[in-house]
Amino acid sequence: MAVADITSPSEEIQETSSPSSGWGRKLLIAIPYIWLLIFFLAPFVIVLKISLSDVILARPPYFPNFDISEGWQGLLAMLQAFDLENYVWLTEDTLYLNSYLSSLRIASISTLLTLAIGYPIAYAMAKAPKEWRATLLMLVILPFWTSFLIRVYAWIGILKKEGFLNYFLLWTGIIDEPLMILNTDTAIYIGIVYSYLPFMVLPLYAVLEKLDISLLEAATDLGCSPLKAFWVITLPLSLSGVWAGCFLVFIPAVGEFVIPDILGGSSTIMIGKTLWVEFFSNRDWPVASAVAILLLLMLILPIILFQKQQEKQAEASQ
């Protein structure tokens, strides 16, 4: 692609007419497809295959264990054993539906909270004097230099009954009894919002920073109040950043396992945890794979919506 871009149009026509460079172009275009094939489609097919298998006591603990070396025989055995019983199983116990719904709820609320906190931060950064911006951007990225796990662990120390937060609030006299935040849904929200905030701030900042200030000046000249100017100009123009940020937070938050496991209580069920239990406690790789496939399908829907939105944005800006 890059080669095509730097060549002038006339050269490009010449090049495409010669067969050798045509192959070169195709190869270049193929690279992202090959990438997707190896790192997305192949793992997906493997998980799909396991989700259609049965549990056995062996290594690996599922059957049929179709591998290429068995050739058609192996494929035939696989087809003969084909059934969707692992998927049917998921519909028979409300645990799975509840886990999916609970995950969606927690991810949605967390995303909205992250947006509510991230937008003002990104806005302030974009409005800050130019010489400060690089430093501010650095400050947003800085937490990534520490392990995600350690940062989540640190919240235990802050939120627990004898933690910093309770000490501080008791000391100031705001509360008389220590707050029980750790091991509740509130702790999960705090953990997710904290961990994913940079993913919300960065795309928002990228959009807001490029915003044409002359539009706002024009609005002010025409008698628009700053608040109204924000509503009719800044916000609509930053929507692509809002979408990008929301999906960068929402999608990983749905499948989140570490944060609810460390900060959440045992009464919170999320799909990541349910998947863990299937895989480790029940040793049921096929059902665990079926849960994962359904989760993936569930997340593809918002991604498609996001793509549509992006296309619309692109068309509108042309």
Added chain:
Amino acid sequence: MSSNFKSRLTGTMATAIMVACAASAAHAEGTINVYNWSDYIDESVLKDFEAETGIKVNYDVFDSNEVLETKLLAGTTGYDIVVPTGSFLSRQIQAGVFQKLDKDALPNLKNMWSLVSNRTSIYDPGNAYSINYMWGTTGIGYNVEAAAKRLDGKPVDSWEIIFNPEILAKFRDCGIHILDAPTELIPAALNHLGLNPDSHNKADIEKAAALLKTIRPYVQKFHSSEYINALANGDICLAIGWSGDVFQARDRAAEADNGVTINYIIPKEGALMWFDQMAIPTDATNSKEAHMFLDYIMRPDVIAKASNYVVYANGNKASHEHLDQEVLEDSAVYPDEATMEKLYVTTPYAPKIQRIVTRAWTAVKSGQ
């Protein structure tokens, strides 16, 4: 079943790492890769072994049987010695995960204790695949002062404290933790109900789950390692835990000199007795060195050193003379005969029953 940080978190990381490098671990000459529970050995034992044999020990730790089992079933772990608990070992042997031990290479087998070997042969017939490393019980750990105040001086000696909601409710304000281990808590509840603790009957398991649900409201957390520090710090006052772990909490509290006294009891109704077994995976590349390590571990003075350090009993009769008196004579570590009679063992669940147990446990924990 020891360890301080048996949190599932490490499990998660281990899984991620497992997926990332399932076929890892280089096998240099004169190396063994040992995979044991965290905080389950005196490190000097490993150093002494290296000094004596010249074999380098790569020592790695895990924190739950589930994590170990998933690695073993995925295959090509790169480990030469692993330490599953009996009931898990039994199933793993059936799955063809382990190689038979070459008993000619293990002259120190003569030191082993028939009382333990007889029980471990339930899981590993003839002890063909494994040797016992440590064994212990799943009982009650408690804060002595807090319990005395709440029980009007009556001793803590019965599962009633846990399974009678009226008594348990008295401990709610000071904090109660329970192991996140369904395969141990369901048997404990069954035992309390007067049923066979090793029952694999669906109706029985549901009765046990119903009992556990009645005590759920008073439990602060289901977790398998946090209770050690929580007991020692005085954050909680009651826990169902593993013997050696509670002793570690006791020792930490004593070291901190924070006015907290922790004790561990095997309730009079009996408790689960479990065995952590050392075994060699079929795909181990350093089988000869692994046998040397097992034989070294079975030396009376070596295993005694480890037991003195982790305060778990071992399956080595000859080691008794090398044990610290307070370890050997503590009936909560080495139970007397009367207590031993009441200890029970469990066998692995079939996949369908395992699913019922796991589901019941999820229902107990989440209220769903």
